Amino acid sequence: MKGPIVSIDVSKGKSDYQAFKNLNVKYTGSRSIKHTKEGFDEIVNLVREMEKKLETEVCVVYEATGVYHRVLKKVLEDNNIKQFIINPLLSAKTRKNDSLRCPKTDKLDPKSIAKTYYSHSLHNSHKQExxxxxxxxxxxxxxxxxxxxxxxxxxxxxxxxxxxPGYDTLYDDLYGPVALAVIENYPHPEMLQKKKINTVSKVIQNKTCHRQAVSDTMADRAIEYSKTIYSGCDKDDIEVLILQRFIxxxxxxxxxxxxxxxxxxxxxxxxxxxxxxxxxxxxxxxxxxxxxxxxxxxxxxxxxxx
Known part of the structure; x- marks a missing residue:
């Protein structure tokens, strides 16, 4: 790829950039901006200046950096500036092949990004619907x-x-509506042991589309199980409150x-x-x-x- 570009190394809160007429001809030295309106205006104004002097379209090239490049991308889109987003692995490979060094160094990163742009066939960033x-x-x-x-x-x-203990063995799906409804209403075995089947069954029916017979069976199984186990805390202990909050x-x-x-x-x-x-x-x-x-x-x- 040929033509002038502004190469930007984007990081959190700041970016380093350098402009090139082509790969071997610099337009500016390496500079830094903060991610403020003033900083982004500096990039936009540089692009406009280069386009006016060089009488050709100037694009901006930078690496994908997760969330950090998103604001820059929006600024360029709003100003109708052509942009290319490079895979960081591709530019890292370029740095390694050119013996620049594998670790990132801010002052030289715009140059390696530019080298990647000029030496590979890339697609410009596409603004999606x-x-x-x-x-x-x-x-x-x-x-x-x-x-x-x-x-x-x-x-x-x-x-x-x-x-x-062992409540998860009562149901096929511990996170399903039945299991959560019962444990939410009766978060301790003692709270369930003395309940009537009909009472627990109604809780299950209110949270599911099960018929009464099925709900009764599930309620009976839960009540009988609660009578066979020993809890690691009393029903008024903080552990029960924490369980309710987790639910x-x-x-x-x-x-x-x-x-x-x-x-x-x-x-x-x-x-x-x-x-x-x-x-x-x-x-x-x-x-x-x-x-x-x-x-x-x-x-x-x-x-x-x-």
Whole structure:
């Protein structure tokens, strides 16, 4: 690739940049900016200055740096400046091959990024439609919620083993509506032992679509089990309160995950790729929506090998 560029090494709160007419001809030395309006205006003004003097389009090149480059990307989009986002592994390979050094060094990083741009065939950054952007952000949020749920489950089970040992053996799904409804209402064996089957059965029916006969059987099994075990604490101890809080946190996160994936599916269903991806055996609504969220608008790939 030929032509003038502004090469930027983006980091948290600041960036180092250097402008080039081409690979071997510098336009500026290495400089630094803070991620403020003034700092980003400096980049935009430099691009406009170069375009005016060199009478050609100038693009901005930088590495993908997780969340740190997002503001720069928005600034460039708002100012209609062409941009290329480079995979950090690619520029790291360039630094290694050129014997610049493997560790990152701010003053020389813009040069290695520029070298990567000039020596590889890259696609300019594609601004996705709003729906793909929303799917991508919801997908990131959904993944974060799943991490919290996994932690919630570990903490819940550890506390459950103290307060209500063996409770997880009563149900096929410890995190299903029946198991959570019973333990939420009766978080200690003593609270369940003296309850009538009909009382516990109603709790189960209110949280599920089970018939009374099925609910009665489940309630009876839970009550009988509670009479056979010994808890590691009394019903008024702090351990019971903590268990209740873990249950509440787990249910809230699970509900948020369901709400989020529901929003993703609703968005994805309006896209032509949804039915195509879902037609693959083993892929349902959930996975199809998440795949589209990660792939984005596939029409940006002009060739099959892209």
């Amino acid at each position: 709003t729906i793909y952007h929303e799917l991508r952000e919801l997908s990131r949020y959904y993944e974060d919620i799943l991490v919290h749920i996994r932690k919630d489950k570990v903490a819940f089970r550890a506390q459950l083993d103290i307060v209500f 509440k946190k787990l249910k809230e996160d699970m509900a948020e995950a369901e709400r989020t994936i529901g929003e993703m599916i609703k968005l994805a269903q309006g896209l032509p790729d949804f039915s195509i991806i879902k037609s693959i055996p083993g892929i349902g609504d959930n996975l199809a929506a998440r795949i589209i969220a990660e792939l984005g608008d596939m029409t940006r790939f002009k060739k099959r090998m892209s």
